[in-house]
Amino acid sequence: MWKDFLYFTKTERTGFYVLIALIFVVFLIFWTIPLIFPSAQVNEQMSETAYREFLASVHQKDKNWNYNDYYINKKQEIILAPFDPNTADSITFVRLGIRPYIARNILHYRAKGGKFRTPESFAKVYGLSPDQFKLLKPYITIGDNFLKKADSLRQFAARAGQDTLKYYKYPEGTVISLDDADTTELKKIPGVGIGTAKRIIAYRQQLGGFYKVSQLQEISHLSAELNRWFIIKKEPIHRINLNKYNVERLTSHPYINFYQAKVIVEHRNKKGALKSLRELSLYEEFTSKDLERLAPYICF
Template identity: 50%
Template sequence: MWKDYFYFTRNEQQGIIILIIGIVCVAGGLYFWPKEARQQEKTKQELQHEEAEFAASLQRKKKEYDYKRYRTFEQTPIHLAPFDPNKTDSAGFVRLGLRPWMAHNIMRYRSKGGRFRKPEDFKRVYGLTAQQFQSLLPYITVEERAVNRDSSLYTALKRDSVKPFKYAAGVTIDLNTTDTTELKKIPGVGGSIARMIVGYRQKLGGFYDVCQLDDIRLNVEKLRGWFYADASKTQRINLNKASVERLKAHPYLNFYQAKVIVEHRSRYGAISNLNQLSLYNEFTPHDIQRISHYVCF
């Protein structure tokens, strides 16, 4: 009789089988789903960690790259020479001590029709410090645009222009005391050249010979007859007190020579004569001769 309770029709048997399968699936899902979810969560955390590590490594590499670029730029020697900001290329601006991005901005300004009409306009360059501008000012030459001779502007300029006064042959002036106003009275010397001479004199601490004008690429042979240099007026640097920064700022001393001077003082005491420096490879006889006019002990 008990078999009657466990007797099922075919449809009932199929239903029971389906029910059992459903229960097994649900139970299996409940068992495996939390584990899978935990695994996914763990994988997600690992991925986030890897992403953070990768981002940090990129940031480190960027800093290293930026530092290398900065060091490369800092070690690039600055070569001051006459230049026209309306014609100089980006590499030329970098050689003058400008950052590459500053040179790029100047080139973009010019490509859009911008123009520097006078040397003082150059100080408007974004990022250029007042010290940099003063250093470059003596070397800035701005070529005036040609004016059509048939234009009313040319007629007005010709009518209103006053011929500048120039000294007669035989006049000579001291390179160490003259100013830009007097320099422009020398035939062949305009405002740009006058600023170059005065600016270089300030960097040197005075001229000891007219031939030094060749340092800034001026025609010494044409100018020699108009100038003389009173060497007693040169300013001297005390080699036993000056810092590396002060020494390397002089046109006749570079960083490595300045470093040798300071290290020699630290190791052997005060410098008493230039022969002590001639023992170093950083100093040639020509270097010793030039700086002899600008140093003291």
């Protein structure tokens, strides 16, 4: 009975022996290859080492990426100043805190003939968030060449009934108060249009008032030739309390940047209220020039 299950024909036995011989030869080849070709084993080890080094470099890049991105963002200084979105260059936009790709969108829009007629039209720039526009809006100035033109005879007729002295210009030798002049009075100065007048008023409000005429040169595209038309009457200057306001409110002042505002707030949190500007002179973020021009605008 058992022979029926375990009995093999001569052909089957021959095939079985050949199969065992082939298996033995294969094992023998794999066992002798490292001895005959040692370089293959070395190359395999080198490949393994290179693979591990590659993985380590990838992990290191992933680890360093967030740090570098944070470092770049932290060191980028945001300088809020009046600007015309129709003429400002990419560097100006980046200094205002606008990301490079958004600046490229603006330049591309202008290259195709696009114009910003009102500050609100700048809010439509692709990529610009509502919060960022809200921060930049007080600094947007539209040049006279880009202001929205009247588009109907009715509007023209309404303007015709206004003051006939609209285009009157002051003669040479006239001086006006830079502290309280409004746009109507500023436009009477030769060379000053509605756009320039609005920029002067906006910068005066951001500062809290002028304490010297030469501060006009801090406004872009205003030359010193304009200074002879103004005097300072020493009107009260609006001061900001360094011990009261947060970072966002402090950076709204043209003389305080983001990093200086952070120093002020961190000093208050760690060492208590500020009592004098001398305490800020200990920080590298404040130069003597920064403190000198800031002095008339702060209180404790």
